[in-house]
Amino acid sequence: MNTTWSRFNILSVVVGFSFLYLPILILIIFSFNASKLVTVWGGFSTKWYVSLFSNQGIMDAAWVTIRVALLSASIATVLGTLAALALNRYTRFNGRMLFSGMVYAPLVMPEVITGLSLLLLFVAIGFDRGFWTVTLAHVTLTMCFVAVVVQSRLVTYDRSLDEAAMDLGATPVGTFFQVTLPVILPAVVSGWMLAFTLSLDDLVIASFTSGPGATTLPMKIYSQVRLGVTPEINAVSTIMIAFIATGVVIASIITKRQEVQRKRDERMAMAQP
Amino acid sequence: MKSLGNIRRSFAPWNDPSAKPYIAFENITKAFGSFIAVNDLTLHVFQREFFALLGASGCGKSTLLRMLAGFEQPTSGRILLDGQEMSGIPPYRRPVNMMFQSYALFPHMTVEKNIAFGLKQDGMAKSEIEDRVAQMLKLVKLEQFGKRKPHQLSGGQRQRVALARSIAKRPKVLLLDEPLGALDKKLREETQFELMDLQQELGLTFMVVTHDQEEAMTMADRIAIMDRGQVKQVATPAEVYEAPNSRFVADFIGSVTLFEGKVEKAEGNRIEIAGTDGFPIRAESAVAVTPGATVHYAIRPEKIRLTKARPADPSVNAAEGEIWDIAYLGDMTVFHVRLASGKVIKISQMNATREAEEPFGWDEQAWVSFPANAGIVLTS
Numbered sequence: 245m246n247t248t249w250s251r252f253n254i255l256s257v258v259v260g261f262s263f264l265y266l267p268i269l270i271l272i273i274f275s276f277n278a279s280k281l282v283t284v285w286g287g288f289s290t291k292w293y294v295s296l297f298s299n300q301g302i303m304d305a306a307w308v309t310i311r312v313a314l315l316s317a318s319i320a321t322v323l324g325t326l327a328a329l330a331l332n333r334y335t336r337f338n339g340r341m342l343f344s345g346m347v348y349a350p351l352v353m354p355e356v357i358t359g360l361s362l363l364l365l366f367v368a369i370g371f372d373r374g375f376w377t378v379t380l381a382h383v384t385l386t387m388c389f390v391a392v393v394v395q396s397r398l399v400t401y402d403r404s405l406d407e408a409a410m411d412l413g414a415t416p417v418g419t420f421f422q423v424t425l426p427v428i429l430p431a432v433v434s435g436w437m438l439a440f441t442l443s444l445d446d447l448v449i450a451s452f453t454s455g456p457g458a459t460t461l462p463m464k465i466y467s468q469v470r471l472g473v474t475p476e477i478n479a480v481s482t483i484m485i486a487f488i489a490t491g492v493v494i495a496s497i498i499t500k501r502q503e504v505q506r507k508r509d510e511r512m513a514m515a516q517p
Numbered sequence: 518m519k520s521l522g523n524i525r526r527s528f529a530p531w532n533d534p535s536a537k538p539y540i541a542f543e544n545i546t547k548a549f550g551s552f553i554a555v556n557d558l559t560l561h562v563f564q565r566e567f568f569a570l571l572g573a574s575g576c577g578k579s580t581l582l583r584m585l586a587g588f589e590q591p592t593s594g595r596i597l598l599d600g601q602e603m604s605g606i607p608p609y610r611r612p613v614n615m616m617f618q619s620y621a622l623f624p625h626m627t628v629e630k631n632i633a634f635g636l637k638q639d640g641m642a643k644s645e646i647e648d649r650v651a652q653m654l655k656l657v658k659l660e661q662f663g664k665r666k667p668h669q670l671s672g673g674q675r676q677r678v679a680l681a682r683s684i685a686k687r688p689k690v691l692l693l694d695e696p697l698g699a700l701d702k703k704l705r706e707e708t709q710f711e712l713m714d715l716q717q718e719l720g721l722t723f724m725v726v727t728h729d730q731e732e733a734m735t736m737a738d739r740i741a742i743m744d745r746g747q748v749k750q751v752a753t754p755a756e757v758y759e760a761p762n763s764r765f766v767a768d769f770i771g772s773v774t775l776f777e778g779k780v781e782k783a784e785g786n787r788i789e790i791a792g793t794d795g796f797p798i799r800a801e802s803a804v805a806v807t808p809g810a811t812v813h814y815a816i817r818p819e820k821i822r823l824t825k826a827r828p829a830d831p832s833v834n835a836a837e838g839e840i841w842d843i844a845y846l847g848d849m850t851v852f853h854v855r856l857a858s859g860k861v862i863k864i865s866q867m868n869a870t871r872e873a874e875e876p877f878g879w880d881e882q883a884w885v886s887f888p889a890n891a892g893i894v895l896t897s
Contacts, residue, residue: 414638
């Protein structure tokens with residue numbers, strides 16, 4: 245493998261990463277700005293973080309967002325996993341192509357359309373908009389992502405594991421909880437995390453389906469920004485970035501550790517007669 | 518009647534008309550859409566038998582095994598196990614266990630938990646499970662490895678865990694789907710004998726699916742040779758090799774040269790065939806044939822002699838040809854001799870001494886010869 249870095253390579257890496265992370269970096273830096281003016285540096289301060297926690301509006305929105313994300317991600321994970329299992333198992337039913345296509349359709353559906361159609365549905369059936377409508381809308385949005393993640397794991401799942409479990413006397417339900425689910429659990433967990441982050445930062449669908457008392461954090465930030473960007477918004481955004489980044493880093497460390505452990509175990513096994 | 522091959526032990530319930538079959542496949546047909554995997558198949562297996570289903574891939578042997586395990590339902594026909602009809606009984610209530618080709622060890626469980634899995638499903642007491650698991654680990658010589666996970670084991674060790682797991686419940690029948698397919702040659706040969714010993718020790722009925730004829734010949738009491746969803750012959754390894762019932766079986770098992778010809782004379786079991794390869798063949802036929810019928814004479818390579826001159830005995834069949842190919846394999850040498858008719862005959866010679874008595878070279882003239890009873894007359 246060629247490991248030397250040409251100037252061109254260095255340049256493209258620097259440009260690429262600046263493009264991705266410079267805006268975020270500026271946001272983080274200005275969240276520690278002592279000045280009230282967003283674009284003028286007035287020295288280092290953490291006062292916006294302090295005032296953030298006494299801003300009841302933002303704190304309420306954050307709490308709504310977290311509850312919506314936890315609940316919708318959990319429901320979406322159950323539904324998405326079931327959908328993935330069904331599509332993986334029953335490979336020979338009429339209209340399978342149609343069904344799998346329909347599961348993936350929300351992935352490419354413009355969010356505005358999803359939001360609008362959900363709004364029309366809730367209005368039509370007379371469902372009062374609020375916490376539950378946002379949660380249900382987020383389930384609709386994120387379920388297909390979970391289904392995709394779990395299904396890609398199931399492609400390499402050895403069906404004879406299930407057969408072996410049943411052969412040894414486990415009922416279909418017992419087989420699922422004792423064998424299938426534990427084996428695909430990492431995929432289910434990463435599906436959940438994906439659903440959680442998607443719900444956390446959704447603005448469009450939440451705007452359509454939310455009602456009084458159920459303002460989510462992205463909605464709150466957006467409405468505040470329209471009145472002018474304050475360092476407080478920078479601070480809350482920085483916390484959100486830290487939150488998501490920590491989750492992603494932990495998830496990838498867990499995956500990496502498992503991989504390393506597995507490789508070491510395999511080497512150990514090979515060394516034995 | 519003289520026996521064919523070497524007798525291993527006097528266990529032959531299939532020759533006893535009063536013996537009841539333990540597993541009975543009766544007129545089993547299995548169709549997947551328009552593809553017929555198993556076609557009107559009837560097969561009986563006896564208790565404590567080591568039975569092998571042998572055939573090329575796609576011949577329906579695995580489907581048959583999976584129907585007995587309960588993973589597939591026959592399209593028609595019925596399966597009886599120990600007198601009990603199996604249709605409608607789900608896999609988790611059948612008294613059979615299967616060892617899978619991929620082993621299908623549960624990756625998230627230790628070796629001990631894998632072996633205990635089936636016992637746990639039955640609600641066996643914890644102390645009893647522990648005893649049984651320890652006993653199984655000892656049986657497959659993996660006492661040190663109970664706490665390991667499957668990925669921490671070598672291929673051979675995984676194979677043993679899969680075996681221990683499938684016999685832990687003491688099933689009525691153990692089904693083995695290509696049990697040694699993933700092992701390398703040396704390990705496979707060792708394991709074949711271990712499986713035989715284990716079967717003897719446990720007194721279980723084994724039903725194994727394999728495409729490896731050497732494996733089937735080594736381990737099985739009887740072999741069923743399958744082709745396109747049907748059983749071509751069911752017999753002991755020696756019978757299958759020495760007395761195949763058709764050209765398909767003769768050609769499938771081991772290597773064979775087939776001579777075609779018309780029956781010229783038939784006196785009792787002694788017949789004379791006018792071969793199409795330019796020399797007459799005197800043969801002994803186990804089946805009645807009439808003059809004028811077209812038959813095949815099948816002969817194994819090790820039963821043909823190769824000499825520089827025609828043998829003195831005029832009663833042996835002999836033909837002259839040219840040495841076409843020579844393959845030296847160590848324990849034996851394989852010759853291909855081409856007759857004037859263009860027919861290539863396979864001959865193998867054991868290298869019983871380190872120097873050949875009569876060395877042959879490429880393109881030399883040589884005589885192939887074989888007595889009347891060396892081959893077998895086939896009518897189908």
